Amino acid sequence: MENKTVPLVILIAVLLVVITIIFKWPCYMKRRKLPPGPxxxxxxxxxxxMLLNKPTFRWIxxxxxxxxxxxxCIRLGGVHVIPVTSPELAQVFLKNHDGTFASRPDCMSGRLSSYGYLNAVLTPMGDQWKKMRKVLAENILSPAKHHQFHDKRxxxxxxxxxxxxxxxxxxxxxxxxxxxxIAAQQYCGxxxxxxxxxxxxxGNGKEDxxxxxxxxxxxxxxxxxxxIVYGFGIADYISWLEIFDFDGYKGTLKKAIASLAKFHDPEIDGRIQMWEKGVKAMEEDxxxxxxxxxxxxxxPLLTIEEIKALIIEITVATVDNPSNAIEWALAEMINQPEILKRASEELDIVVGRDRLVQESDLRYLNYVKACAREAFRxxxxxPFNLPHVSIENATVGGYFIxxxxxxxxxxxGLGRNPRIWEEPLKFKPERHLKDDGSDVVLTDSNLRMLSFSIGMRGxxxxxxxxxxxxxxxxxxIHGFTWNAPPDVPNIDLTESEGDLFLAKPLLALAKLRLSEHVYQQLGN
Known part of the structure; x- marks a missing residue:
């Protein structure tokens, strides 16, 4: 009888401890002054x-x-999620405490998208991240490689x-x-x-x-x-629910990754064989x-799986921001034709109408870049950047993290913060021009907006x-004039409920504005 009683007593004691921790933990954390939250x-x-208030980012x-x-501070499962809309606090996180907040979560969407944390962006801190980050910075995205691939762009x-x-x-x-x-996304792709x-x-593309x-x-x-990666999947916060895939995120993500792999893998495998057989001898891409x-x-520094993971990462990271920003910018400018006129006139001054704008011209196009920067803002x-995970306790802005x-x-929240930006919802490129006429860049080191991230995870x-x-x-905007379609007074700037895209793709009327021979030189 005693032999049965002892384990029972131990079990009851353990349960009491667990229950005490569950109910006392919020009080303990409150004493440590977490940021406010529900x-x-x-x-x-x-x-x-979260589940009852989709999309999650609007609820937050x-x-x-x-x-x-x-x-x-919003607790999802056992995870404290810390959303920030203050540029000053954002700088504390990514500048003052950059090393503390430079890791990534171990979660379903990150693991699947990175082939088991083989790439750079989604991989938690460690040797693999350092290795792949170095490959990107030194071998793929360096200024020298940028120059080398100029003609392809x-x-x-x-x-x-x-x-x-x-x-x-x-x-x-x-x-x-x-x-x-379609034009913007396919250009980026x-x-x-x-x-x-x-x-x-x-495939074969279309004739046009x-x-x-x-x-x-x-x-x-x-x-x-x-x-999915920027979404709030249940399994990203309670890992044991992944097997059930209640919200369908896992199945959808795996299907999308398989779709890219269907196109990527034959190219990668075939190219590796060409190098191994000596068919190829010069690096072209x-x-x-x-x-x-x-x-x-x-x-070989990289395994085949690492190459495949990195190529998916580069692809996904390249297509998104430029295409979305330019669709929004053009939509805003069609509704404010004086802005579009000023940008076109800047291009006429810098480039003229007898040739196409080149990359060497871009540094002189401050107003055009100000328009793009305003779209990013x-x-x-x-709605958020990829999560920065703290590797130790920290205090930021007087709050315990x-x-x-x-x-x-x-x-x-940063780009539309009314404390930082006057008329935050108004498209006003002039706010980004500098009095001394110095170059406009699309980044903001003060994090008043977040076009490209900074710091160790920049x-x-x-x-x-x-x-x-x-x-x-x-x-x-150099090659064409742009207007709303016939019988449409203005472009509808309604934002999609489920994301931050235009609710309806921008359909605009384009007309030629350069000398005819400029287009003819391009062929059909």
Whole structure:
């Protein structure tokens, strides 16, 4: 009898301890002065509120507005989520305490998207992250490589103009209706495919230069991955629920990754064989570079899986920001034609109308860049940056931030913060011009807006992303005049409920504005 009683007593004692911790833990954390936030339930925290208030990012911002706070703490499962809309606090996190908050969470979406943490952006701190970050910074996105791949980018800039021209050429006087979202997203997708695989299409494309079904599937998969990674999946906060996939995030993500792999893997596997057989002897693109990287002993630096993971990462990170920002910018400027006129006039002064704008011209286009920067400020692609995970307890702004917390800097909240920005919802590029006429850049080191992240987890592709954004924008507004479609007084600037895209893709009327011979030089 005693033998049975002892284990029972131990079990009861353990249960009492667990129950005590569950109910006392919030009180303990309160004494440590966590940032303000809603009261959650034991174990699950605010997951129920999250599930009942989709999309989650709008609920989080609503909670912060109701509490009149620029930093909050929302417990999801056992994770403290710390959203931040204050530029000053954002700088403390990413500058003063950068090393403390430079890791990433171990979660379902991150693990699947990175092939088990083999890439750079989603991989938690450690040797693998350092290795892949170095590969990106030194071998792929360096200024030298940027210069080397100049001609490939320009080929796609020419193809962008050719594609829009083809939408207009049947009626040069009346112009043609252009789906700007398709044009912008496919330009970005084409650039990165050209840089990685030295090819524009996985299929045959369309006669007018537009995307074929393969490219449409490809871009759709890219944005699906982005939506899940930036989303709030249940399994990302309570890992044992992953097996049930209640919200369908896991299945959707795996399908999108498989879609990219369907196009990537044959290219990668075939290229590796070409190098092994000696069929190929000269590096022409990013894939060649990755295959030929060697370690200190002369062995391949990267495994095949690492190459595949990194290529997915580069692809997903390149397409998103430029295409979304330029669609929004053009929509805003069509509704404010004086802004569009000023940007076009700047291009006429710098470039003229007898040739196309080139990358060498971009540094002189301060007003054009100010328009792009304003679009990044007011219309970010995602409501938050990728989470920064604390590797130890910290105090920020007088608040206790527990180890393991996920800090989310709000792109939406920083860029639209009424304490920082006058008329925050008004598209006003002039606010970014400097009195001394110095160069306008698309980044903001003071984190009053978040176009490209900074710090240890800062974006390694700022140069490429800035160049693509400005070139896409400059080519569109230099090569064509833009107006709302006939019988449409203004572009509808309604924001999608579920994300930060325009609710309806921008459909705009384009007309030629350069000398005819400029377009003819591009061919058909």
């Amino acid at each position: 009261t959650g339930f034991p174990i699950f925290g605010c997951l129920l509120q 911002h609503s909670v912060m507005d109701d509490m009149n706070t620029e930093i909050a 320009m080929e796609e800039a020419d193809d962008l103009v050719r594609y829009v021209y083809n939408q207009c050429k049947n009626s040069l006087e009346a112009g043609g209706l252009v789906n700007v979202r 084409n650039v990165i495919r050209r840089l990685i695989f030295n090819k524009k299409y996985f 230069g537009g995307p074929g079904p393969e490219e449409e599937e490809y871009i759709a998969a890219v944005f699906t991955i982005l939506n 990013i894939l060649d570079v990755l295959i030929n990287l060697k370690d200190s002993e002369g062995a 007011i219309h970010p692609l995602s 527990p180890k393991g917390s996920r800090v989310l800097l709000s792109r939406h 974006c390694a592709g700022v140069l490429l992303g800035s160049t693509m954004t400005t070139m896409l924008f400059a080519r569109l």
